[in-house]
Amino acid sequence: MTRLSGNSKHSVRMTVNGRAHEGYAEPRMLLADFLRHELGLYGTHVGCEHGVCGACTVLIDGVPSRSCTQYAVQADGASIETVESLADGDTLNALQAAFRNNHALQCGFCTAGILMSATAFLEETPAPTELQVREMLSGHICRCTGYDGIVRAILEAAGVQAEGKAA
Amino acid sequence: MKPVAFDYVRASSIEEVLDLLLEAGDDAVLLAGGMSLGPMLNLRAATPSLVIDLNRTAGLGGITANGAVTTGAMLRQTQAMRDDLLMTVVPLLAKAMPSIGHYQTRSRGTLGGSIAHADPSAELPLCLLTLGGEVELQSKDGSRRVAADDFFEGVLTTARQPTEMITAIHWPRRSGSFGFVEEAQRHGDFALTAAAVWIELDATGSLAGGRLGLGGVEDRPVAFDLKEFAGAPVDENLATQVARDIAGRTDPMDDHVADAAYRRQLAGVLGKRALMEAAGEAGS
Incomplete structure (x- = not known):
């Protein structure tokens, strides 16, 4: 049992998008801030800092989670996936392409979190209904789109993925 | 906002947690999923000197x-x-x-x-x-x-x-049937009011017992025994009467999202719907 002092920084190691990383954090440092400022992964956005807006959603050991209500020291040894894991170089993945096709973003602030939620959601629910998509999206706030484009994009991506799996 | 500085321990056993609590008492908080405590720390509504993380503590799952x-x-x-x-x-x-x-x-x-x-x-x-x-x-x-x-x-x-x-x-394993209805401003928001129902019926299909619980009405969840209403089948009339009677006994909170009169009204309406849901399930 190690007591990490609140007034000093501690080594934190985690795998992010398949690569081993190490950084330093005080216990009070949010995981989201660690990803951005220690590891330089600015794709994860920080919105409300109390778990409501969903902008900071990442996958922690495969589970969609807020990275603002977890502290970096808690994720020591964890495997994290962020929005940077989705595209292959300049080539968008099917979900990202569907967002582009359906005008599912405008300012883009909420997009990274929604993409990560939708990634996990479509793994678990490959053929969702619109209601299921909207319930999942209740955990994200988008102030630009009115959500319709986002719903269409996720449903389209589900179609694309289903075809991909059948082939 | 960011939390005030706190010491952090990832406890591996229940024994460790209890030792730390004995030492730190009120100055320590237990961190489970962090869906409520995380916001409270970030907003500085909680300013503990020690956070004890239970996420890798053995013996607390299952x-x-x-x-x-x-x-x-x-x-x-x-x-x-x-x-x-x-x-x-x-x-x-x-x-x-x-x-x-x-x-x-x-x-x-x-x-x-x-x-x-x-x-x-x-x-x-x-x-x-x-x-x-x-x-x-x-x-x-x-x-x-x-x-x-x-x-x-x-x-x-x-x-x-x-x-x-x-x-x-x-x-507890309860025999009978169940209903749950809540009203929130948006899906997933805190409930303005929620009603949970467990009903037991006798051999003739009449209400025999169970409880009606209400959340978001008083400063804690409250539950009322349904035995006193026993003896008749749970139809719309009985459900309305029971829920209204119970709602009238509550002492609802008044706050910026809903006043006491609205919460009492919701308790009656949602209580009735939860009773009807449970009765419908029992009848099917």
Whole structure:
């Protein structure tokens, strides 16, 4: 049992998008801030800092989670996936392409979190209904789109993925 | 905002947690899923000197079914919802849990954390109270079980002592049928009011007993015995009368989202709907 002092920084190691990383954090440092400022992964956005807006959603050991209500020291040894894991170089993945096709973003602030939620959601629910998509999206706030484009994009991506799996 | 500086311990055993609690007492907080404590720390509504992380503490997970069903304090809400046994044996949870927060918070939020936090509008405290369940608390002096009726004392206030931790929740197996209805401003928001119902019917199909619970009305979840209304089938008239009668006995909170009169009105309407849902299930 190690007591990490609140007034000093501690080594934190985690795998992010398949690569081993190490950084330093005080216990009070949010995981989201660690990803951005220690590891330089600015794709994860920080919105409300109390778990409501969903902008900071990442996958922690495969589970969609807020990275603002977890502290970096808690994720020591964890495997994290962020929005940077989705595209292959300049080539968008099917979900990202569907967002582009359906005008599912405008300012883009909420997009990274929604993409990560939708990634996990479509793994678990490959053929969702619109209601299921909207319930999942209740955990994200988008102030630009009115959500319709986002719903269409996720449903389209589900179609694309289903075809991909059948082939 | 960012939290004030705190020391951090990732506890690996219940013994470690209890040692730390004995030493730090009120200055320490127990971090479960962090869906309520995380915001409180970030907003500096909680300023502990020590955060004890339970996320890798052994012996706090799992589901066991003997007489009652026992869930470990750190069982995640999503894990509970995916457990066929738990959802079958405690059907009220299957009805209520989709209303807890969001997909992205249930993945991390725990059963014990929600019950320890004791938000007056939270679904899990309401379900536990309505079913007459118990909370298992452990300290260096041993363990004790506290009935839900005695556990919830007020807003974010419970019978847990500073040197105690919740290790498990006991959900009784109730025969009968169940209903759950809540009203929130948006899906996943805190309930303005929630109604949970457990009814037992006799051989002729008349109401014999059970409980109607209300969340978000008073400073803690409240439950009322349905025995006094026994003797008639649960139809729309009876449901309306029972829910209205019970709503009239509550002393609702008044706040910026809903005044007391509206909450009492909601208690009557949602109580009736939850009773009808339970009755419909019993009839089918």
